[in-house]
Amino acid sequence: MVSLPDGCTLVELGSVGSTNDEARTRALSGAVDGTVIWAREQTAGRGRRGRAWSSPVGNLYTSTVMRPGRPAAEASQLSLVAAVALAEALAELLPKSTEISCKWPNDILVNGAKTAGILLESSGDGEMVSWVIVGCGVNVGSHPSDTNYAATDLNALSKSPIALESVLELFLEKLFMWRNRWFAEGIAPVRCAWIERAAGLGGPIVVRLPNQEISGCFKDMDVDGALVLELPNGECRRITAGDVFLQKAG
Amino acid sequence: MSLSYKEISEILKIIDASNCEELVLEVGDTKLVVQRNGGGVQTPITKMVIPEATSNEQPETPPVTATSDTLAASPIAASAEGTEIRAPMVGTFYRKPSPTDPAFVEEGQTVAKGDPLCLIEVMKLYTTIEAPVAGVVSAIGAADTELVAHNQVLFVIEPS
Numbered sequence: 001m002v003s004l005p006d007g008c009t010l011v012e013l014g015s016v017g018s019t020n021d022e023a024r025t026r027a028l029s030g031a032v033d034g035t036v037i038w039a040r041e042q043t044a045g046r047g048r049r050g051r052a053w054s055s056p057v058g059n060l061y062t063s064t065v066m067r068p069g070r071p072a073a074e075a076s077q078l079s080l081v082a083a084v085a086l087a088e089a090l091a092e093l094l095p096k097s098t099e100i101s102c103k104w105p106n107d108i109l110v111n112g113a114k115t116a117g118i119l120l121e122s123s124g125d126g127e128m129v130s131w132v133i134v135g136c137g138v139n140v141g142s143h144p145s146d147t148n149y150a151a152t153d154l155n156a157l158s159k160s161p162i163a164l165e166s167v168l169e170l171f172l173e174k175l176f177m178w179r180n181r182w183f184a185e186g187i188a189p190v191r192c193a194w195i196e197r198a199a200g201l202g203g204p205i206v207v208r209l210p211n212q213e214i215s216g217c218f219k220d221m222d223v224d225g226a227l228v229l230e231l232p233n234g235e236c237r238r239i240t241a242g243d244v245f246l247q248k249a250g
Numbered sequence: 251m252s253l254s255y256k257e258i259s260e261i262l263k264i265i266d267a268s269n270c271e272e273l274v275l276e277v278g279d280t281k282l283v284v285q286r287n288g289g290g291v292q293t294p295i296t297k298m299v300i301p302e303a304t305s306n307e308q309p310e311t312p313p314v315t316a317t318s319d320t321l322a323a324s325p326i327a328a329s330a331e332g333t334e335i336r337a338p339m340v341g342t343f344y345r346k347p348s349p350t351d352p353a354f355v356e357e358g359q360t361v362a363k364g365d366p367l368c369l370i371e372v373m374k375l376y377t378t379i380e381a382p383v384a385g386v387v388s389a390i391g392a393a394d395t396e397l398v399a400h401n402q403v404l405f406v407i408e409p410s
Contacts, residue, residue, distance in 0.1 A: 049348055073338060073372075076373045121378070123380060
């Protein structure tokens with residue numbers, strides 16, 4: 001039995017292609033705000049730009065339908081809302097000595113290794129979004145070994161096994177708490193919480209864009225959530241989409 | 251570079267639809283000041299600077315007081331009959347669901363209302379832009395993976 005925040009409805013499934021696809025189908029059929037899809041396994045889990053997301057049984061795969069009633073330009077801030085919520089949830093589940101950080105925009109690192117990914121999808125008519133799907137995958141019992149970045153899972157860092165239900169409950173509690181705060185106060189407190197956990201802030205990074213890679217210093221995350229990259233010549237560029245790779249200083 | 255009457259008209263429509271109280275816009279040596287309440291109330295100023303040339307690159311970091319949006323002149327000519335589909339936000343424009351997939355639509359293709367036309371990514375939020383009307387895609391206003399500006403015309407759909 002999973003305890004849910006007020007207004008949430010849980011749809012628990014065995015194996016699905018992708019929880020985001022399942023949530024999208026339901027959103028198109030009228031699923032209400034707070035509809036949460038939870039699957040034990042994904043056969044076609046995906047990340048940014050259609051990349052595969054390893055999704056065996058034992059990890060958490062969940063997607064939440066939101067109807068925030070906000071312009072598309074603001075809805076992207078839910079990406080940071082979800083990151084802050086998940087980071088806080090993992091911080092409560094893991095020993096205090098573990099370092100939980102957010103890699104722009106919403107990967108969650110535990111002791112520097114990727115542990116969770118978040119992917120959002122939306123659709124709308126004109127300026128407003130009709131719905132937003134907040135999809136989230138958390139490595140709980142295992143992590144892939146063939147990634148080009150460091151990865152880990154919660155049970156590798158916990159003294160005792162962590163139940164999927166505990167991760168889901170805590171994530172949803174934090175997600176809706178932060179979403180309500182975002183509704184009431186805007187992006188400012190979300191941005192502050194994100195920056196407190198920012199991975200690589202002030203250090204060297206590489207940003208991979210569709211047609212180029214740019215090296216520079218991760219200067220800031222601006223008031224809209226965009227990454228501010230300072231180039232070697234001192235100019236700053238504002239990045240709204242791209243893959244970030246943290247580099248070792250020096 | 252200077253502003254045309256049509257561009258100023260478009261800018262005023264955007265401001266009118268927003269919560270912005272005051273705008274100072276500088277384009278080359280042209281300066282446009284818009285005040286919603288006749289300037290009688292002191293409100294925060296939103297300042298937008300239009301780049302001298304359009305570019306596929308990400309815009310530079312704006313001043314702290316600036317909005318995130320950088321307007322770009324659309325390369326698509328206005329159509330008397332076509333329906334323009336505009337970008338609802340600044341973001342990366344994708345014509346394909348993933349790099350290995352075919353494009354959602356091509357010029358000359360017939361689409362039904364609700365068909366997906368493209369994706370726009372902002373901070374790992376992928377927004378599907380759907381055809382608001384049925385018709386034929388007569389123009390595509392941005393290249394795959396290009397950064398698009400808020401309100402930039404992405405597609406024109408003409409009645410079939």
